[in-house]
Amino acid sequence: MISKDNYTCPICLGVFVDPCKLQCNHTFCLSCLLELVDFNFIRYKCPMCRIEFLNDKGPFKIDEEISHIVQTCFKEEFQKRKEEIKLKQEVDQKEMKIKINYGNTYRYIEEEKTNKHLWTVYVTLDYVNQLDQTPLNSLILIELVEKVKFTLDETFYPDVIVVKSPPFQLTRKGWDVFSIPIEITFKPQYKLDPIKFEHHLVFEQDGIKKCQISKINAENIKKQLDAQKSDQNQKIVQTKQIWKV
Template sequence: MISKEDYLCSICLGIFIDPCRLKCQHVFCQSCLLDLIDFHNIKYKCPMCRVEFINKENPLIIDLELQAFVQNNFPNQYQQRVEEQKIIRSLLPNELKIEVNYGNYYKFEDDEDDGLQHQWTVHVSLDYTKQSDKIALNNLDLNSLIKNVTFTLDETFFPDVITVRQPPFLLTRWGWDVFTIPIKIKFKKEHKIQPIELEHHLVFEDDGIEKRQIVKIDISNLSQFQVLKQNSQQQLQQQQ
């Protein structure tokens, strides 16, 4: 017989929602992990056994097989947890933790004419850290909030400052060597979200490199968040 007790998160003590399995095999709700870890450090520790795991191992990937199992075997409890997450989202400060995914694709080609053998494409995109946030905000595409992304290249390029105004936010060039590219993400004026600035150092190995950084943005001016907050407040009033 399947016991619900075997599928409870040891942090929130609720049934798993968006479960993430660490390399030590301990499982936690994704939102619980996000609330505990320090995003400015590269190494994190399991809340249970303190074994370190590294950001590039992407421990926040949801175990879809386990999630489906929980949904199928405990549908009522799972749906209740989803609704709880929506309410929690609306009661938190107007900040949303999001993923900035960036890096570069790389391809080597032998060009005897001008010697430009390295083709690279630097790219930037935004994504949710929590599936529950995406559901709560009515599947809002975070990339639709972006006004433009500016890439500042080495001064040997002309022009050396390129602004991409439409998704996908990427830039392809040929070059001789690697260098660091400052990146600035600006959001549409009506959202009143502060720009995100980061740097990417090109990698000319294999197919390139993928990176991720977790940042906080103020979503208080998003209509989706205002509707969520209003609906959740009404639900709370009805329960009282």
């Protein structure tokens, strides 16, 4: 007798839907894997054992053998779980994953007696999926940002710096490393929640580059872009009417 425990996803605890087996032999639903795996198109980690793999073999592949067993032996559970995933995907279509690139550059200053470290902390935004550019009219994501707040160590004055235009970066001299809380605030018309994270300075070689994936409400952005386009078209029509008169 086939045990359902052997065909249950350890993330959603439902039977497998589009099961994907990683190189470590742990298996997950494709939708669960894509939701949980923290990857930046270079490396990713198994959600179970945390073994790291290179993402160099293209998209995750469905294990057809496991999929067939689940659909044959656990039909009702499979259909129920499939419907749950479908409903969630309909909600997720309103969201879009963006890539937050951040880090710091670094240079050692020999002539300085105390503050011998010159560093620049920075933040940029990019699309995770380049196809997301199409419904947003190839919008440059950094144009959504109203300001970025950097909170420095209390030994700096001022220790809270707000940058209100790109490039969103900050250059200082210092004598030691510390963590910098960063808050990205978007322009109010897009109705997007702020994104908060921290960056720990690295004073080695040329610095460090990091990346994290966050979600924003793409539907709100598209509504605002459509409204702007409608206003522009209306102004063009009004201008033409004036010239006719």
